[in-house]
Amino acid sequence: MKVFKCLIADDEPIARQILENxxxxxxxxxxxxxxxxxxxxxxxxxxxxxxxxxxxxNMPKLSGISLLKxxxxxxxxxxxxxxxxxxxxxxxxxxVDYLLKxxxxxxxxxxxxxVKNKYSNTVVEIKKEKKTPTSIFVKSDKKIVxxxxxxxxxxxxxxxxxxxxSESMILTQQxxxxxxxxxxxxxxxxxxxxxxxxxxxxSIEGNLVMISENEKLPIGKSYKKLLIDKIEQNxx
Numbered sequence: 001m002k003v004f005k006c007l008i009a010d011d012e013p014i015a016r017q018i019l020e021n022x023x024x025x026x027x028x029x030x031x032x033x034x035x036x037x038x039x040x041x042x043x044x045x046x047x048x049x050x051x052x053x054x055x056x057x058n059m060p061k062l063s064g065i066s067l068l069k070x071x072x073x074x075x076x077x078x079x080x081x082x083x084x085x086x087x088x089x090x091x092x093x094x095x096v097d098y099l100l101k102x103x104x105x106x107x108x109x110x111x112x113x114x115v116k117n118k119y120s121n122t123v124v125e126i127k128k129e130k131k132t133p134t135s136i137f138v139k140s141d142k143k144i145v146x147x148x149x150x151x152x153x154x155x156x157x158x159x160x161x162x163x164x165x166s167e168s169m170i171l172t173q174q175x176x177x178x179x180x181x182x183x184x185x186x187x188x189x190x191x192x193x194x195x196x197x198x199x200x201x202x203s204i205e206g207n208l209v210m211i212s213e214n215e216k217l218p219i220g221k222s223y224k225k226l227l228i229d230k231i232e233q234n235x236x
Contacts, residue, residue, distance in 0.1 A: 002119060004112075005048060008034040009041045009064065010056035010080065015101065019054050019080065022108045029112065038062035042070075050075040052115055057081040057090075068093050076115045136182055138164070138172040145170055149184055153200045153211050157193040190227050191220040198230065 006029050008019045016034045023031040029052070033044045037059050044050070053075045057064040065086060068077060079090045082101040090098050096118070097111035135148045147166055156163040157176040164170040164179075172179075180187060180195055189195040190209060194217050202210040204227075207219045219227060 002116075003028050003030050004051040004115065004119075005030050005032050006052045006054065007032055007041060007044055007048075007050045007075070008054045009038065009059065009067075010034075010054070011036050011059045012056070015056065015080070019108075022105050025105060026109065026112060028116070038064070038067040041067060045071070045075075052096075052112070053077045055079050055095075057083060057086050065089060065093070068095075076118070078111045078115075132184075138170065138174075140170045140172045149187075149197075150199065152183075152187070152197050153215070154194060154196040154217060155179060155187075188227060188230050190223050191218050194218070201231075204228075204231075 006023055008016055008023075008031065010016045010019065016036075020031060020034055023029045032048050032050060033040075035041045035044060039062065041053070041055075045053075055064040055068065055077050057079060058081070059067075064079065064081070068074060068090075077093075077095045078097045078099060079086070079095050080099045080101060080103070084100055087098045096114050099107060099111055134150070135146055137144050137146050139145075147164060147170065151166045153165045155165070155176060158171070160175060161171055161173050162176050162179050164172065176189070176193070176195060180189060183195075186198045187195055188198060196209060196211065196217065200211050202212065204210070204219070205216075207221075207224070208216045209219055209227075210216055
């Protein structure tokens with residue numbers, strides 16, 4: 001669970017105390033500092049990465065609105081004010097919420113949840129955009145070669161090397177076990193020396209798998225059940 005680092009800015013001690021208590025009551029809020037004026041806020045923002053700023057408007061020397069206008073990369077701002085007339089200007093500055101004093105912890109939580117949901121939606125979008133790899137790069141003969149997963153027919157162990165049988169045979173220095181960990185689930189080990197791409201499997205005859213009419217590979221006794229189970233899962 002993400003913990004949101006918070007900063008309070010209010011010149012009234014009682015108002016700061018209320019906000020501090022509210023922050024303590026919510027487990028995913030971490031209060032970094034409680035400031036009396038805008039200049040203390042600017043100093044804290046230089047020292048810490050803040051997720052949420054609870055910002056009062058009427059503060060000495062520099063108001064909350066004026067402070068907000070000076071910030072080039074502000075955190076999520078929740079305004080806390082006794083004056084409603086600044087609400088439109090606050091939202092024009094892209095604040096998350098505007099809490100009118102006095103406010104309950106329920107109203108405070110509603111504002112915090114807007115930030116929490118905003119973060120959750122961003123994480124979902126990032127996950128959606130993340131594409132599944134379709135290829136791998138390997139070192140071979142002083143070169144780095146890109147191999148598409150769907151072009152690999154099978155892999156053969158060769159000491160501390162593996163032979164990758166694709167459009168051509170590629171030799172790279174790593175064990176079969178290590179190489180298999182980098183491949184998608186449709187690659188399965190069928191023998192201590194062989195692993196195949198299930199998409200290329202034509203048939204099973206006894207203890208042999210047919211990769212093509214001219215390519216037959218042995219199935220190890222301890223690997224056959226795993227192979228059959230994997231095939232049955234794909235049939236379903």
